[in-house]
Amino acid sequence: MADLPDWPERYQSDLTDAEFDTLAVRAGQMRTPEGEHGEAIFPTSSYVFSSAAEAAATFGGDRDGNVYSRYTNPTVRTFEERLAALEGGEACAATASGMSAIYALCIAHLQAGDHMICSRAVFGSTTVLLEKFLRKFNVEITYVDLLDLGAWQGAVQENTKLLFLESPSNPLTEVADLRAISEIARSAGALFAVDNCFCTPAAQ
Numbered sequence: 001m002a003d004l005p006d007w008p009e010r011y012q013s014d015l016t017d018a019e020f021d022t023l024a025v026r027a028g029q030m031r032t033p034e035g036e037h038g039e040a041i042f043p044t045s046s047y048v049f050s051s052a053a054e055a056a057a058t059f060g061g062d063r064d065g066n067v068y069s070r071y072t073n074p075t076v077r078t079f080e081e082r083l084a085a086l087e088g089g090e091a092c093a094a095t096a097s098g099m100s101a102i103y104a105l106c107i108a109h110l111q112a113g114d115h116m117i118c119s120r121a122v123f124g125s126t127t128v129l130l131e132k133f134l135r136k137f138n139v140e141i142t143y144v145d146l147l148d149l150g151a152w153q154g155a156v157q158e159n160t161k162l163l164f165l166e167s168p169s170n171p172l173t174e175v176a177d178l179r180a181i182s183e184i185a186r187s188a189g190a191l192f193a194v195d196n197c198f199c200t201p202a203a204q
């Protein structure tokens with residue numbers, strides 16, 4: 001939770017040992033002093049400060065706090081913390097659309113000369129993104145059959161940095177062996193990304 005000392009602890013849910021269903025409605029929620037049941041929504045682009053010095057310290061990174069909603073916003077943070085809790089993940093970064101998530105993943109983690117392996121069974125716009133844009137930046141891409149573990153292993157190169165797939169795939173709903181492919185990624189020292197469009201963490 002963010003460092004907000006004035007926030008009343010007594011309003012917050014104790015999620016120690018909470019199960020999936022409880023996390024699905026409570027994780028990441030930070031109640032305001034109003035004591036609301038459901039999470040508050042913060043439709044703000046920017047934030048107020050008690051002084052220019054406090055603003056300067058916050059913008060400068062010497063003090064925790066929101067400065068602009070493109071970076072942090074309490075509504076988005078609730079979503080991110082809840083999704084991370086449901087995935088059993090360390091953290092989550094939310095984007096405004098699925099395509100921007102895939103684009104951000106590639107741009108943040110790949111550079112010219114890198115290689116990625118991608119399932120052939122991916123959303124059409126994902127293929128367009130990779131073929132039309134990522135290739136422009138000299139990223140090598142090998143497509144493999146989603147269900148063919150030998151093909152995933154066989155496609156690994158020295159410069160492989162990312163293995164990417166959809167499971168269940170859209171539109172054929174083929175289901176990948178995530179554990180086996182994650183092992184291939186791990187032994188290649190590459191990242192493994194799963195576009196989990198249909199299942200949500202509840203069913204994946």
Ligand SMILES: Cc1ncc(COP(=O)(O)O)c(C=O)c1O
Nearest residue numbers: 097098099100123166170195197
């Ligand atoms: C599997 C999959 N990935 C990514 C996307 C893109 O998501 P968005 O439309 O939010 O950009 C879609 C959209 O349907 C999808 O089905």
